[in-house]
Amino acid sequence: MRITEARVIVTCPGRNFVTLKIVTDEGVTGVGDATLNSRELAVAAYLTEHVVPLLIGRDPARIEDTWQYLYRGAYWRRGPVTMSAIAAVDTALWDIKGKVAGLPVYQLLGGRSRSGVTVYGHANASSIESVLAEISSYVDRGYQAIRVQTGIPGLESTYGVSAGAHYEPADAALPTENVWSTAHYLDHVPRVFARVREEFGPTLRLLHDVHHRLTPIEAARLGRSLEPYALTWIEDPVPAELQEGFRLIRQHTTTPLAVGEVFNTIWDCQELITSQLIDYIRTTVVHAGGITHLRRIFDLAALYHVRSGSHGATDLSPVCMAAALHVDLAIPNFGLQEYMRHTPATDEVFPHSYWFEDGYLHPGEEPGLGVDIDEEQAARHPYRPASLPVNRLQDGTMHNW
Incomplete structure (x- = not known):
């Protein structure tokens, strides 16, 4: 089994979500969440430009190796954007593994x-x-x-x-x-x-x-x-x-x-x-x-x-x-x-x-994670910019939100 496609789907059914859907040559698919609140497009771009090309042709069963490849191979490691992108891939691969095994992931x-x-x-x-x-x-x-x-x-x-x-x-x-x-x-x-x-x-x-x-x-x-x-x-x-x-x-x-x-x-x-x-x-x-x-x-x-x-x-x-x-x-x-x-x-x-x-x-x-994304429904809810608030003290000083 090989990965043939990985789609980054951004949708806003009330708030913005970023989802990665991985497709294999045997028709088994897996989904992973890549949402980073108020920075969603940063993760979507990281996946689209830097991660998806690396996935095509890989064996989806090699979850640990893929995690290490994406983490160690990035050089600029860690941070919320990188780790949310890696999380989406990892979660989707666990979903695929569960479906192939015919077992829910917790098993x-x-x-x-x-x-x-x-x-x-x-x-x-x-x-x-x-x-x-x-x-x-x-x-x-x-x-x-x-x-x-x-x-x-x-x-x-x-x-x-x-x-x-x-x-x-x-x-x-x-x-x-x-x-x-x-x-x-x-x-x-x-x-x-x-x-x-x-x-x-x-x-x-x-x-x-x-x-x-x-x-x-x-x-x-x-x-x-x-x-x-x-x-x-x-x-x-x-x-x-x-x-x-x-x-x-x-x-x-x-x-x-x-x-x-x-x-x-x-x-x-x-x-x-x-x-x-x-x-x-x-x-x-x-x-x-x-x-x-x-x-x-x-x-x-x-x-x-x-x-x-x-x-x-x-x-x-x-x-x-x-x-x-x-x-x-x-x-x-x-x-x-x-x-x-x-x-x-x-x-x-x-x-x-x-x-x-x-x-x-x-x-x-259900085998896998037991969740999916309806891409037709997702397309009905296009992305819209949304930012988290900021916080100031009563004298105007910036404070933690």
């Missing part, structure tokens, strides 16, 4: 380690009272874990708070601007979780995303203030470029820490894992080099009591979600899987076999 990864994948939903609203209603709706649907975000009094807009049912932060062709106040935030968040615990008791798993906005000592203060409410994690408390900052946070709070959705390789998280500075690693299939490399990261994490908590927002297509579920089902150190429902239009473009039931996602038993 090729060692089989089930659990009966279903525990997911968390996003409850977000402008106020505490309204977010309580959102949480209640998730509990009624069977969710056992919920991320909680609210508006902050005194600020016009806040990360993670949507205007509709489907949150999409890339909201304009050019970046919109948010205004941030750490003082307002640190004062407000403990009040939110005090009310949530009062209403829903001690056993519901609660999470919160800080979105890189604090310094280490500010994050330590937040973690300590949230200890009475027993969060499953606070996510991305500080920018992860200075990984020593997590050591400072660790010294001051027992609130668990999660990080990694912007990481691209095992080297980005090596120190955080081996020094046990985090509790959950949030790397995902599309941004961390595909199933092959993500499994390496999770295997390293397992040695140091670190569990998975993969990013799963709607900036990842159903192709990536399907791939993530196969990994989640197989690894021994699974923690949680983020799950945001896609729009109906997205589900039409990407028919899939995974489903949600009673707080769990199930990848299905």
Whole structure:
């Protein structure tokens, strides 16, 4: 069997997605997600100009060799564009291998380690009272874990708070601007979780995303203030470029820490894992080099009591979600899987076999990943420019978004 074609498909059924479809001379196809939110065309160009020509004529069964070829052969290694492109190829090859074997991909990864994948939903609203209603709706649907975000009094807009049912932060062709106040935030968040615990008791798993906005000592203060409410994690408390900052946070709070959705390789998280500075690693299939490399990261994490908590927002297509579920089902150190429902239009473009039931996602038993792209439907939704916002402090200083 040989690869005869690889198509890069860009579509926008409510938001932009980049998909690679690999075709073999025996008619077996595989799909991989290459979406990089607000930088989609950079990855599409990298695939079209630099990767696709290398794939033609290759044996699709040689997944590890192809991964090494694309990584080591690039010379300019790593980075989100390169690793998202490699991830698309790798994921598509695992899809093909599963179809050839007649098995779902999780069986090729060692089989089930659990009966279903525990997911968390996003409850977000402008106020505490309204977010309580959102949480209640998730509990009624069977969710056992919920991320909680609210508006902050005194600020016009806040990360993670949507205007509709489907949150999409890339909201304009050019970046919109948010205004941030750490003082307002640190004062407000403990009040939110005090009310949530009062209403829903001690056993519901609660999470919160800080979105890189604090310094280490500010994050330590937040973690300590949230200890009475027993969060499953606070996510991305500080920018992860200075990984020593997590050591400072660790010294001051027992609130668990999660990080990694912007990481691209095992080297980005090596120190955080081996020094046990985090509790959950949030790397995902599309941004961390595909199933092959993500499994390496999770295997390293397992040695140091670190569990998975993969990013799963709607900036990842159903192709990536399907791939993530196969990994989640197989690894021994699974923690949680983020799950945001896609729009109906997205589900039409990407028919899939995974489903949600009673707080769990199930990848299905179809050979391969159990997901595809309907290219006719995809063509009805052309690309449109969409940028993530930027963030400023109240005095106008640029800040982390």
